[in-house]
Amino acid sequence: MANLIISNLSKSFDNTGVIRDISFKVDEGEFCILLGPSGCGKTTVLRLIAGLEQQDSGEIFIADKEVSDLTPKERDIAMVFQSYALYPHMNVYENMSFSLKMQKQPEAEINRKVKETAALLELDNFLDRKPKELSGGQRQRVAIGRAIVRNPKLFLFDEPLSNLDAKLRNSMRVEIAGLHRKLKATTIYVTHDQVEAMTLGEKIVLLDQGQIQQIGTPNEMYNKPANIFVATFIGTPQINLLEGRLTDNQSGHTFTSGALTIPLERRDELNNYSGQNITIGIRPEALTPGDGPVKGIIELIEHLGPETLVYIKAGDTSLIAKAPSDFRGRQGEAISLNPDSKVIHFFSNGKRIG
């Protein structure tokens, strides 16, 4: 296995910048998630790494070797696509052994590798079946198996679970995480699903409009979003954003947004922002019903089992709060909410303060 370094990579299609000066590293054996909304450039990044597209500028290093002049084959990368792209007329064994046959590896060696990989993926009983005789999850495992047998330098996964239903997606996610623990293969995994990213990744690279918004662990992304895009993209239900004005008072600061006034403890990082317009972000779980400064009317209640989501109108502002499962409020009732000031996020011109 190998490490990967992407350095100042840019790519345009028809004079439109699609990848704009991105740099990131994936260590040997690391599982890196490339996350972002549809059209942000995730597949293009993978295609550039694999050599299926040529960049306009910037460099790609695999195992510390610059690969821009190498063909896709010479780069020794395995890519697993959303569509699996299995050969329909070949059975599972033939699908998994195909690339090894093309490399003219000895028959006994091919047989050993395919059997070993099939056992790892629990496909041993399906080796004679054609893809159409398999479930979606099994097909997905064949596609992964085909990549594993090649023992590539790098695995690239492009939204491999998006064709599966929610339940199967969950179990495949657990399988892929387990597989990575066994193989310790350097992997870049593309998804637009933040839940998948948060549960699978050791490191997330979050992309928007061809630019990196933040690189970090799932925890860092959630607890210290670098800007408003990251704060809203990560977390369900979405973070509550309020635009307003910050002023100082004796004990700290006051944030005013329309009819809402929220007192805040003193924070050094806010000292230069008194009198300025800022945006604050409060995650739903940091806004709990109770005696607090945020007053509103309950618009809707969703009982989700372990917790309850409460949709509130506070003046012109819509807010979502998380309440315990035994929450007793009713639609149309007044409610007070208590924001946990320790975990409020502050943004100025879209960027995190502090």
Ligand SMILES: Nc1ncnc2c1ncn2[C@@H]1O[C@H](COP(=O)(O)OP(=O)(O)OP(=O)(O)O)[C@@H](O)[C@H]1O
């Ligand atoms: N060959 C191409 N020619 C012209 N434009 C392209 C080409 N390939 C991609 N694009 C454009 O580049 C942008 C990024 O595309 P890309 O497929 O990388 O996005 P993505 O993040 O993978 O999206 P999705 O989540 O929908 O798969 C899009 O606006 C797309 O239309």
Ligand SMILES: [Mg+2]
């Ligand atoms: Mg894509």
